[in-house]
Amino acid sequence: MNDLVKVEQLSYRKGMKQIFNALDFSIQSGKIIALIGENGSGKTTIMRLLAGLALNWKGQILIDGCVVGTKTKSFVAYLEDKNNYQPNQRLEEIISFYDRFYTDFDKRRAYELLRFMNLSESEKIGNLSKGNAEKFALSMTLARRAKLYLLDEPLSGVDLLSREKIIQSLLQWFEEDSSIIITTHQLREIENIIDEVLFLRDGKIILHESLETMKEVKHKDLEALYREVYEI
Amino acid sequence: MTHLFRLFYSKTLFLAYGVSLFISFLMGLANVYSGRQQSVDLSFALFLFSIILYFILFFVLESNRIYQFFRTSDFRLLPISTRKLYRCNLLFSGIVGIVFFIGTFLVSVIMNYTIINIPFQIGITWSGIIVAAIDIFVLFLIVQFLVYLSSTAKYFVQKRYRWILEIVLFIVFWILFEWLLSFGFDLLEGNMLHYFGLKDNVYSKVIVQLISACIYFNLSIWVIDRYMEAGDR
Numbered sequence: 001m002n003d004l005v006k007v008e009q010l011s012y013r014k015g016m017k018q019i020f021n022a023l024d025f026s027i028q029s030g031k032i033i034a035l036i037g038e039n040g041s042g043k044t045t046i047m048r049l050l051a052g053l054a055l056n057w058k059g060q061i062l063i064d065g066c067v068v069g070t071k072t073k074s075f076v077a078y079l080e081d082k083n084n085y086q087p088n089q090r091l092e093e094i095i096s097f098y099d100r101f102y103t104d105f106d107k108r109r110a111y112e113l114l115r116f117m118n119l120s121e122s123e124k125i126g127n128l129s130k131g132n133a134e135k136f137a138l139s140m141t142l143a144r145r146a147k148l149y150l151l152d153e154p155l156s157g158v159d160l161l162s163r164e165k166i167i168q169s170l171l172q173w174f175e176e177d178s179s180i181i182i183t184t185h186q187l188r189e190i191e192n193i194i195d196e197v198l199f200l201r202d203g204k205i206i207l208h209e210s211l212e213t214m215k216e217v218k219h220k221d222l223e224a225l226y227r228e229v230y231e232i
Numbered sequence: 233m234t235h236l237f238r239l240f241y242s243k244t245l246f247l248a249y250g251v252s253l254f255i256s257f258l259m260g261l262a263n264v265y266s267g268r269q270q271s272v273d274l275s276f277a278l279f280l281f282s283i284i285l286y287f288i289l290f291f292v293l294e295s296n297r298i299y300q301f302f303r304t305s306d307f308r309l310l311p312i313s314t315r316k317l318y319r320c321n322l323l324f325s326g327i328v329g330i331v332f333f334i335g336t337f338l339v340s341v342i343m344n345y346t347i348i349n350i351p352f353q354i355g356i357t358w359s360g361i362i363v364a365a366i367d368i369f370v371l372f373l374i375v376q377f378l379v380y381l382s383s384t385a386k387y388f389v390q391k392r393y394r395w396i397l398e399i400v401l402f403i404v405f406w407i408l409f410e411w412l413l414s415f416g417f418d419l420l421e422g423n424m425l426h427y428f429g430l431k432d433n434v435y436s437k438v439i440v441q442l443i444s445a446c447i448y449f450n451l452s453i454w455v456i457d458r459y460m461e462a463g464d465r
Contacts, residue, residue, distance in 0.1 A: 015387025048461070053308055056458040074311035084306050084463060100235050101310050 003062075004029040004148060004179050005050065010059035012049060019045050020203045023059070027196075029147070032170070032180045034190055034222075037200035038230060043183040044081060046200070047150045050181070051078035064147050075104060077146035081153040083137040087126030091119060091136060095143075102144055109173070110143035116169060131162035138166055142173045149180040155189060163189055187222045197222065199229050233320055239307060240324045245293055249332045252289050256282035256336050260343020275344040282340040286333060287368070291375055294325040299379050302456050305463035314457050318449070325372070359434045366441045373448040378405055380452055384459035 005027040012020040019042055027033055037043050048054050049061060052068045061068045063076060085094055091114065098105045114121055117135040119128075128136060138154050151170075155163045163186065171193060174180060184190055197214070199207040207229055209218075214225055259278050263270060298321045301307055307317070345352035356364070382398045389397050 051309060053305060053463070054461050070311055070313045073309055078305075078309055080305055080463060082463075084304055097306075101312075 002029060003027065004064055005181075006060070006062040008060040010049070010057055010061060012045065012054070012057040014045075014054075018203075020057075023203065023205065025198060025205045025208060027179055027181065029179050030176050031195040032174065032182065032193055034187075034194045034197045035181055035183045035200060036187070036197055036222075036226060037183075041200045042203045043200055044152055047078065047152045047181070047183065050148070051076055051150055053078075074102070075147040076150065077104075077141045077144040077148070078150040079137055079141040079152060079154055081156065083125075083133055085125045085133075085137075087124065089125050090121070091123050091125070092121040094125070094136075094140065095121065098140055098143065104145045106143055106145055109145075110139060113139035113143055113169065113173065116172070117165060131158045134158050135162060135165060135169075138169065142169060145175070145178075147178050149178065151180060151182040153183055153185075155184050155186045167193060187226060191222045194222075197225070199226075201230070233323075236312075236317070236320045237324050240297065240301065240321060242297065245297060245328075248289060248293055249328070252286055253332065253335050253339060255285065256339045257343060260340060260347075263344050264347055270348045270350060272350055275348070275350050279340045279344045282336055286336040290325075290329050290332070291372065294329065294372070295375050295379050298322075298325065298376060299383065302380075302460055303383075303462055308462035314453050318453055318456065322373075322449075326369070363434055363437055363441075366438055366445075370441050370445050370448070373445055373452065374405055377448050377452045377455070378402060380455040380460055384455060387459070 003026040005025075007023060007025050010020050010023040011018070012023075035043050035046065045054075049057055050063065050068065052070070052073050055069070063072045066072050095107065095110050098110070099107050111121070114136070117132070117139055119132060119136055119139070125133060125136070134154060134157075138151070141149060141151065154166055158166065167189060170180065170182075182190060182194070191211075194211055196208065196210050198205055199209075207225075209225070211222075214220055214222070218225065220228070259282060263275060263278055266274075298318075301317070301321060302314075310317070341352050344350070378398075378401055381401055382394070385394060385397050385401075
């Protein structure tokens with residue numbers, strides 16, 4: 001399989017603070033990857049760099065062979081950890097916004113996802129609960145037929161049933177030729193859907209493991225491995 | 233391009249322009265019903281006040297609108313280059329600015345001159361109007377650039393010293409603006425005018441201002457792309 005994401009010698013500085021220094025990793029297409037790390041380890045920053053929201057990095061970030069920038073934004077779908085929708089916007093207005101600007105946006109799939117999430121398109125964002133707003137934001141991300149999906153904390157602050165719904169939607173609408181990078185602290189819930197895991201500490205990838213190796217060779221679940229990696 | 237304009241549209245923004253237009257109208261109304269005899273000086277003062285009020289509002293509202301646009305992740309994630317987004321934003325500001333300027337101008341002239349039979353005379357030529365419009369455009373680009381610079385300064389300067397930096401930045405760029413303008417103007421007037429056969433020095437001023445506009449436009453895009461992160465907390 002080809003590398004969908006290739007990060008080489010990535011250095012990134014924010015103001016006076018060095019966030020990454022010579023970071024390397026690659027991700028193949030067709031995989032669901034969990035990006036795991038403690039708070040402040042740089043997970044969201046990696047997502048933002050891959051999404052093209054910050055460009056003052058050094059090194060190389062390639063997505064499907066293209067340097068991160070305007071072009072990659074057309075096939076990378078990014079779900080931020082906080083949604084930016086205006087509270088007075090109706091869901092259908094946001095759907096039409098995506099439809100206007102993203103050529104890979106599938107309107108029919110968006111409505112399917114809304115039905116799956118039990119959301120009504122005439123609802124206003126401000127009237128949705130946190131869980132429903134999160135489900136809607138995820139629906140908009142998954143409604144794009146993107147090559148790479150970046151999901152930053154899609155399960156945080158969401159109740160159990162909503163979390164289950166979100167995970168079900170990932171499985172149902174995930175396409176084999178795309179990849180998902182997901183950051184979360186809910187390790188048990190994502191354990192059954194991921195293929196690989198990347199452990200991040202202090203701006204460095206300290207372990208890149210496939211779930212198969214983790215379970216069959218190391219005989220450990222994700223939580224046990226997390227403890228091993230982060231407990232000193 | 234029109235589908236981008238829909239992103240820039242804001243009810244609050246238009247309401248603010250509408251209020252400014254209404255204030256111009258009210259001031260004119262006060263002049264119309266003034267008990268004392270209306271004078272040319274008073275009419276001119278009210279007219280000038282309306283225009284200045286409009287420009288302050290335009291600079292504050294439009295600078296903030298464009299800044300907030302580039303700070304919004306949803307817009308920055310669009311597969312459209314920053315150059316195109318910035319260009320369209322400026323065009324939108326230009327269209328809105330011209331429409332409301334004409335509105336303010338007409339309301340002020342009608343209320344302060346036409347209705348009370350005071351002859352309105354403006355001692356400016358068409359070329360003067362064009363130069364003034366370009367001056368305002370360049371100043372707007374400079375203000376934009378300063379807004380982006382000061383927003384990125386938070387990563388490099390402590391919060392308590394940031395206001396000092398903003399003042400220093402403004403002074404430096406104002407001096408630079410004036411100096412570049414006069415330097416370029418002298419250069420063109422001395423050499424290029426003769427070379428290109430331009431007889432009127434208005435042309436040289438326009439050329440210098442357009443070069444400045446290009447510089448500030450590109451610098452702003454560079455700062456937005458590299459240092460102004462959207463949705464960053």
